[in-house]
Amino acid sequence: MALIILRCIFLLCAGGISAIINTSLSDTSTTVPWLVFVGIMTLALGVVIADIYAPRKRIDTISAIYFGVLIGVLLTYVLTIALAPLLQQSFNAPAIQLVIALVLCYICTSVLLQTKDDFRFLIPYVEFVREVKGFKPLILDTSVVIDGRIADLVSTGVFDNQLIMPRFALSELQAIADSGDKLRRTRGRRGLDVLNRMRADENVDLMIFDRELPELAGQTVDLKLVLLAKHLEGKVVTGDFNLNKVAKLHNVPVINLNEISNSLRPVFLPDETFHIKVIKAGEGPEQGVGYLDDGTMVVIEGGRNRIGQELDVRVTSTLQTNAGKMIFTRVEGR
Numbered sequence: 191m192a193l194i195i196l197r198c199i200f201l202l203c204a205g206g207i208s209a210i211i212n213t214s215l216s217d218t219s220t221t222v223p224w225l226v227f228v229g230i231m232t233l234a235l236g237v238v239i240a241d242i243y244a245p246r247k248r249i250d251t252i253s254a255i256y257f258g259v260l261i262g263v264l265l266t267y268v269l270t271i272a273l274a275p276l277l278q279q280s281f282n283a284p285a286i287q288l289v290i291a292l293v294l295c296y297i298c299t300s301v302l303l304q305t306k307d308d309f310r311f312l313i314p315y316v317e318f319v320r321e322v323k324g325f326k327p328l329i330l331d332t333s334v335v336i337d338g339r340i341a342d343l344v345s346t347g348v349f350d351n352q353l354i355m356p357r358f359a360l361s362e363l364q365a366i367a368d369s370g371d372k373l374r375r376t377r378g379r380r381g382l383d384v385l386n387r388m389r390a391d392e393n394v395d396l397m398i399f400d401r402e403l404p405e406l407a408g409q410t411v412d413l414k415l416v417l418l419a420k421h422l423e424g425k426v427v428t429g430d431f432n433l434n435k436v437a438k439l440h441n442v443p444v445i446n447l448n449e450i451s452n453s454l455r456p457v458f459l460p461d462e463t464f465h466i467k468v469i470k471a472g473e474g475p476e477q478g479v480g481y482l483d484d485g486t487m488v489v490i491e492g493g494r495n496r497i498g499q500e501l502d503v504r505v506t507s508t509l510q511t512n513a514g515k516m517i518f519t520r521v522e523g524r
Contacts, residue, residue, distance in 0.1 A: 204234035258299025327424035
């Protein structure tokens with residue numbers, strides 16, 4: 191409602207401006223006032239329509255452009271005062287001033303647009319949101335994108351953080367998708383599909399990080415991810431065990447999807463009973479093996495000769511490993 195009122199006031203003001211311009215004209219013809227009115231109202235409607243069809247506006251980009259132009263104009267003013275003696279002797283001082291303003295505004299805006307990822311440009315100027323835990327960006331690894339679970343996790347709304355996919359990690363993913371090996375090619379294309387799915391979701395803030403930082407030159411992809419996370423004061427999201435260790439060595443926070451998955455699996459305490467189907471024989475002479483819906487492996491004593499049957503089993507113990515959880519049971523009634 192506030193936007194509708196604002197747009198109506200904007201159109202009324204545009205009509206008022208056209209009336210003011212028409213009263214200042216010395217032309218007595220009836221065509222010119224109408225042309226002025228139609229022109230200004232068309233411009234105002236174009237601005238409103240452009241605003242309606244561009245609902246997602248990034249405040250950091252808008253602020254970077256605003257401050258870039260502002261700093262460029264201020265530098266032009268200072269430089270014009272400093273070069274006043276030379277400009278007075280030139281043949282066309284206003285043209286030189288316009289060229290200086292154009293160059294300085296472009297340079298200042300370009301610099302701020304390329305460094306807006308280091309800060310959030312908000313009024314008043316800079317807001318240091320990195321001190322707030324919830325706003326730390328999440329840097330995605332190629333393995334976690336190929337895995338695909340990150341898209342399902344983000345769609346639940348658990349993470350409100352900005353997701354960052356570095357350009358070098360995206361290049362590695364594209365190389366995997368173009369691989370001659372069929373399995374690697376399938377994995378790479380799946381990762382690209384997951385990225386496209388997240389970018390299409392309006393509730394997911396996914397950004398491709400294009401900047402090449404000097405400290406990343408010549409480093410491996412894993413180390414680049416860790417250094418980028420340290421530079422942005424963010425967290426690495428991965429399912430890679432080795433990358434997890436490297437990040438912890440550099441004191442960079444890590445979100446391991448495997449650990450999240452393990453922590454969300456159902457907990458079965460000793461002496462509890464549940465129903466499960468025996469899938470295959472186990473390593474022991476009387477052991478059978480079954481799986482829960484989440485993939486947890488269940489070892490069943492006395493289930494070796496009952497493959498394919500659904501049994502009631504009682505929990506005897508559980509074992510937690512880095513690879514996941516194992517539940518040891520025996521057939522109920524034995």
